[in-house]
Amino acid sequence: KQEVTQIPAALSVPEGENLVLNCSFTDSAIYNLQWFRQDPGKGLTSLLLIQSSQREQTSGRLNASLDKSSGRSTLYIAASQPGDSATYLCAVTSSGFGNEKLTFGTGTRLTIIP
Amino acid sequence: DAGVTQSPTHLIKTRGQQVTLRCSPKSGHDTVSWYQQALGQGPQFIFQYYEEEERQRGNFPDRFSGHQFPNYSSELNVNALLLGDSALYLCASSLMGAEGYTFGSGTRLTVV
Numbered sequence: 480k481q482e483v484t485q486i487p488a489a490l491s492v493p494e495g496e497n498l499v500l501n502c503s504f505t506d507s508a509i510y511n512l513q514w515f516r517q518d519p520g521k522g523l524t525s526l527l528l529i530q531s532s533q534r535e536q537t538s539g540r541l542n543a544s545l546d547k548s549s550g551r552s553t554l555y556i557a558a559s560q561p562g563d564s565a566t567y568l569c570a571v572t573s574s575g576f577g578n579e580k581l582t583f584g585t586g587t588r589l590t591i592i593p
Numbered sequence: 594d595a596g597v598t599q600s601p602t603h604l605i606k607t608r609g610q611q612v613t614l615r616c617s618p619k620s621g622h623d624t625v626s627w628y629q630q631a632l633g634q635g636p637q638f639i640f641q642y643y644e645e646e647e648r649q650r651g652n653f654p655d656r657f658s659g660h661q662f663p664n665y666s667s668e669l670n671v672n673a674l675l676l677g678d679s680a681l682y683l684c685a686s687s688l689m690g691a692e693g694y695t696f697g698s699g700t701r702l703t704v705v
Contacts, residue, residue: 483635511692515696520681520699520701521698521699522597522599522683522696522697522698522699523636523683523685523696524696525693525694525695525696528692528693568635568636570635570636579649580626580638580641580649580651581626581628581636581638581685581694582638583635583636583637584635585633585634585635586635
């Protein structure tokens with residue numbers, strides 16, 4: 480059974496700092512890994528999707544890396560801003576036949592201090 | 594282009610009652626998945642509907658059931674509500690065979 484862990488559960492950093500969020504998964508036989516953002520009481524916004532054959536994906540100030548063999552992914556946020564405050568969730572899918580279920584971690588609650 | 598629409602946004606029910614939550618997928622999507630997110634936890638997969646049939650199911654009891662209509666919209670039904678069913682229920686739509694999901698804003702269910 481796939482299990483996804485995110486550490487730390489909460490993180491507070493001053494505005495402008497670069498930061499790294501961590502995600503680990505127990506079964507390396509994944510199809511892809513996604514990072515989502517969730518604002519309080521809201522739905523999920525997809526940030527980055529990494530295929531199992533890829534090592535990283537970038538979008539603006541965000542960079543996600545994937546090391547499938549070690550069961551780890553990191554989300555790097557450059558030059559953090561107060562608007563980045565949210566909960567960040569990683570999720571994996573374990574099959575390539577279209578739209579398989581997502582297995583989520585419990586998230587990291589990020590607070591950027593102005 | 595409308596995204597995923599869920600209704601209602603908030604709901605309060607009494608233990609033992611039944612509830613129906615609704616989801617309209619993003620235009621062009623044909624698959625709907627439902628997730629339950631308890632406070633402070635990550636979303637847990639309930640089930641997925643495609644071509645009006647349940648295609649996959651997570652570890653949820655039979656009290657949780659669903660339906661997909663010909664226009665791809667979907668309903669989630671929960672019978673005999675328990676206090677532990679209190680959660681944010683998220684709907685995600687996708688196009689079968691393609692990657693990526695679009696999530697709705699969720700329905701906050703409180704069971705008292």
